[in-house]
Amino acid sequence: MTVKLDFKQARDAFEAYLDEYDREDEKIKLKIVHTYGVVKSAREIGKRMHLNEEDQQLAELIALLHDIGRFEQLRLYNSFSPDTMDHAAFGAQLLFEGENPMIRRFLPDPEFDEIIHTAIARHSDFKLEGITDERILFHAKMIRDADKLDNCRVKLQESVEAMIGVPQEKAGEGLISPKVWESCLKKEAVLSPDRVTSVDYWVSYVAQYYDLNFKETWQIMKEEDYISRIIWRLDYKEKDTLEKMKILDQQMNDYMENILC
Structure with a gap:
């Protein structure tokens, strides 16, 4: 060629x-x-x-x-x-x-x-x-x-402050908005207008990876442990938010494993 x-x-x-x-x-x-x-x-x-x-x-x-x-x-x-x-x-x-x-x-x-x-x-x-x-x-x-x-x-x-406008130590504060969490449970990216709290923005940054197209990309994601590392960069103050982030971490890693298998 x-x-x-x-x-x-x-x-x-x-x-x-x-x-x-x-x-x-x-x-x-x-x-x-x-x-x-x-x-x-x-x-x-x-x-x-x-x-x-x-x-x-x-x-x-x-x-x-x-x-x-x-x-x-x-x-x-x-x-x-x-x-x-x-x-x-x-x-x-x-x-x-x-x-x-x-x-x-x-x-x-x-x-x-x-x-x-x-x-x-x-x-x-x-x-x-x-x-x-x-x-x-x-x-x-x-x-x-x-x-x-x-x-x-x-x-x-x-x-983190440059990305979402609040210091890293405060970025994990607050609750995840219902529409944002609904998108996560559906294994979908989050619509920008649905984001309300600072933690919504961080969740949307993670959920965007549901939109990846190629197995080869997921291989790199797994090798670098990107999903969990991004999720746990923040400290989540609310118990409900912490529990949901644990669910999201498990759900997305399971999703990745299903693609790679």
Whole structure:
């Protein structure tokens, strides 16, 4: 198979693009680290799948560009809030619209444009629906898994206060809202509007992994013990919350074992 992608060339172009921003800004740094973390995750998942060279490089290129809308979002609003924009849709627009689309900086050949556009535009959808082309669907699933896999690192290493707005020692306070817990029991991701308390946000960060697509991703989740480590990063003050987190920990690990078996 002739390979028409060159990840190294795309990475060099991405580094040049980043020079347009303040690399010393903490939020910019956060997104740069995350971007390369998602590339690493896509590489690891793809290697476990034994992807051919073209699809491997395509997966890594999509990972490289998946959050490109975030940098302009920070420039315009100094915020990652979804209230300011849909960063995924904006990123796809930024890359592909206009007479001289930005995507050509990273990839001269337009053959893969539809795959890249769809994967980036849909990577933060609550549910992935309506994609009928198998290869496009595969790459849309791949970037979602790689993104969530690096998000495990974020949840374990980054400041809890930066993520949910309260200090880590207070983040486990309060009760889990009924709608949030209902989603957990249904083995579903949590809708953003259903989150009320700080602990709701943390629960939603765990429940998002019900949306993982590939067995290979779950293998990494198990090897790193990500679910339990994220759950027990916080100290839960309320007895009811503590008991529910024990249930969630067991339920999600059982869910993972069923997939892997």
